[in-house]
Amino acid sequence: MLAKRIQPMAFQARRLYVELMFQVMGRALQAVSEIDATVQKEARALPEGFLFEMMVMPDGPRLIVEHIGNGRFHYHSGSAPRPVDLSIQFKHIAHAFLVLSFQEKTAVAFANDRMLVDGDISYAIRMTRILNRLESFILPRLVAKRAVKEYPANLHLPEKLLSAARIYLKVASNFVDTVRT
Amino acid sequence: MTNQYYEFFCPVKVIAGKAALEHIPYELTGLGAKRPMIVTDKGVRAAGLLDPVIAACEESGLDIISIYDDVPPDSSTGVVKEIAGIYRREKCDSLIAVGGGSAIDTAKAVNILVSEGGDNIAEYSGAGIIKHPLKPFLVVPTTAGTGSEVTSVAVITDTAKSVKLPFTSSFLLPNAAVIDPRMTLTLPPHITAATAMDAMTHATEAFTCMAKNPLSDAYATAAIKKISTSLLKVMDNPKDSDNRLELAQASTMAGIAFSNSMVGLVHALGHATGAICHLPHGMCMSLYLPYVLEYNLETIRAPLGELLLYLEGPEVYATTPASRRAEASISALRKLRDELFKRCKLPRTLKETGSVEEHQLDTIAEMAMDDGSMMFNPKEVTLEDARAVLKRAWA
Ligand SMILES: [Fe+2]
Numbered sequence: 001m002l003a004k005r006i007q008p009m010a011f012q013a014r015r016l017y018v019e020l021m022f023q024v025m026g027r028a029l030q031a032v033s034e035i036d037a038t039v040q041k042e043a044r045a046l047p048e049g050f051l052f053e054m055m056v057m058p059d060g061p062r063l064i065v066e067h068i069g070n071g072r073f074h075y076h077s078g079s080a081p082r083p084v085d086l087s088i089q090f091k092h093i094a095h096a097f098l099v100l101s102f103q104e105k106t107a108v109a110f111a112n113d114r115m116l117v118d119g120d121i122s123y124a125i126r127m128t129r130i131l132n133r134l135e136s137f138i139l140p141r142l143v144a145k146r147a148v149k150e151y152p153a154n155l156h157l158p159e160k161l162l163s164a165a166r167i168y169l170k171v172a173s174n175f176v177d178t179v180r181t
Numbered sequence: 182m183t184n185q186y187y188e189f190f191c192p193v194k195v196i197a198g199k200a201a202l203e204h205i206p207y208e209l210t211g212l213g214a215k216r217p218m219i220v221t222d223k224g225v226r227a228a229g230l231l232d233p234v235i236a237a238c239e240e241s242g243l244d245i246i247s248i249y250d251d252v253p254p255d256s257s258t259g260v261v262k263e264i265a266g267i268y269r270r271e272k273c274d275s276l277i278a279v280g281g282g283s284a285i286d287t288a289k290a291v292n293i294l295v296s297e298g299g300d301n302i303a304e305y306s307g308a309g310i311i312k313h314p315l316k317p318f319l320v321v322p323t324t325a326g327t328g329s330e331v332t333s334v335a336v337i338t339d340t341a342k343s344v345k346l347p348f349t350s351s352f353l354l355p356n357a358a359v360i361d362p363r364m365t366l367t368l369p370p371h372i373t374a375a376t377a378m379d380a381m382t383h384a385t386e387a388f389t390c391m392a393k394n395p396l397s398d399a400y401a402t403a404a405i406k407k408i409s410t411s412l413l414k415v416m417d418n419p420k421d422s423d424n425r426l427e428l429a430q431a432s433t434m435a436g437i438a439f440s441n442s443m444v445g446l447v448h449a450l451g452h453a454t455g456a457i458c459h460l461p462h463g464m465c466m467s468l469y470l471p472y473v474l475e476y477n478l479e480t481i482r483a484p485l486g487e488l489l490l491y492l493e494g495p496e497v498y499a500t501t502p503a504s505r506r507a508e509a510s511i512s513a514l515r516k517l518r519d520e521l522f523k524r525c526k527l528p529r530t531l532k533e534t535g536s537v538e539e540h541q542l543d544t545i546a547e548m549a550m551d552d553g554s555m556m557f558n559p560k561e562v563t564l565e566d567a568r569a570v571l572k573r574a575w576a
Contacts, residue, residue, distance in 0.1 A: 045551075107391060107557070107561075108391060110392075110556055110557070111391040111442075111443070112185075112186045112392070113186075113187070113188045114186070116309065117308065118307065118308060119307075121347065121553040122552065124553075125550075126551065128556065132561070
């Protein structure tokens with residue numbers, strides 16, 4: 001509570017950014033899974049009805065998607081319809097912000113103990129690969145290189161989807177500029 | 182400022198050296214334990230390794246209440262339940278694991294049941310489920326390799342569902358690891374070689390993978406130096422207890438390193454190969470290590486080059502140009518493998534194992550992609566990459 005009084009704007013902006021970025025990623029994940037064969041192939045190994053969550057501990061913003069079969073994801077904007085199967089949990093909103101503002105790669109965040117996996121580790125590996133693929137899609141090449149271990153050589157996605165996602169991204173990066181000090 | 186951040190944790194007391202076993206009664210008494218149960222396997226018992234442990238305890242007036250010596254190489258939920266039952270019936274109050282990876286993992290799981298209650302170990306599977314310290318628990322490793330005495334993980338097979346259940350909690354860590362050279366003195370040559378190469382791989386991967394950090398680096402390099410210096414000496418003179426102790430310590434140090442900074446593709450491929458072709462873990466590690474380092478080379482050139490100092494010593498390091506050190510490290514490991522092949526036929530390629538068929542490579546690659554160790558490999562591995570590494574490791 002004390003911290004809130006000291007820096008209310010910056011903290012609020014960071015939380016809003018993380019919430020917004022989760023929404024962007026959720027929608028983009030659904031969109032990309034409808035088009036991209038690589039994501040579909042990875043996702044097919046997940047059980048149908050598989051619920052994936054990414055959240056900030058202890059009860060912060062969260063992103064929930066469901067594998068509805070055949071490699072397709074469905075984004076749940078509200079809360080999960082049932083207990084999730086796999087949860088990737090950031091220990092603090094600051095860590096979520098580092099990752100979602102592409103200052104720290106997802107795999108590095110795991111390596112740095114920024115987040116925990118609750119659920120089957122092999123599904124977590126798969127979801128990390130899917131998220132990497134997603135980030136390469138929606139981010140300009142330069143930023144994406146910072147966010148994923150390696151930038152894939154084979155990205156084929158309709159420009160329309162890309163630009164839509166990049167609009168979100170613009171909003172998002174404005175946030176980073178505001179919040180970064 | 183960099184984003185570098187790390188965590189390092191190892192609360193295990195290490196009791197190492199000559200007559201280390203004789204410290205067990207003191208340690209257990211200090212933990213308030215009076216009725217210990219030993220968990221071990223038939224091989225350990227047949228090798229006579231329990232005798233000095235039991236003698237050390239009884240001389241101090243501490244009776245071993247029960248001995249379970251039937252832990253299989255791949256421990257199961259049924260075995261864990263059975264041991265927990267005996268523990269309760271005999272009113273034991275502490276555990277001593279004597280053995281390799283399987284006996285240690287089994288004892289970790291038994292400790293969950295006897296401390297937290299219940300009969301179904303599967304209920305405790307996963308990370309962060311256990312919230313309280315468990316019963317007093319000591320580990321006496323009899324192989325110098327797995328490092329399980331300092332890891333907070335146990336893997337137990339659920340035979341009914343034929344899945345491997347992982348258990349992760351810092352409470353699984355034993356109170357102490359007792360490293361006594363007598364325990365590894367009779368280890369046969371091929372197991373000595375394979376387990377030492379497992380430790381070598383733990384240290385090398387810890388030092389070159391994504392979660393490396395200054396503290397685990399210190400343990401990793403020290404472990405590599407000890408293994409490079411002592412392994413061939415032990416192979417030539419198995420009764421060399423000084424160098425046996427060096428290997429045993431190196432194994433624990435490598436364990437501390439990798440439990441804090443994880444492993445990578447060598448382990449991912451090794452786990453898959455072990456599961457599909459039933460090859461011993463250490464053998465797979467030795468086999469894949471150079472091929473994976475070659476695959477990762479451009480990403481890990483700097484740290485891999487540094488390892489040359491610990492693999493070959495200061496003279497070779499100083500006379501090798503900085504730009505060639507990474508390659509020289511790989512050559513040093515290949516040379517070590519050749520020497521081991523001469524002495525005990527430890528295979529260097531999948532073909533040399535005689536138990537892998539070429540058509541299995543795709544299955545191995547696919548399974549490796551789902552392995553937890555993939556996460557921390559410095560290079561993002563695609564299925565094609567994994568296949569390519571396996572092809573190179575074939576012959
Ligand atoms: Fe290993």
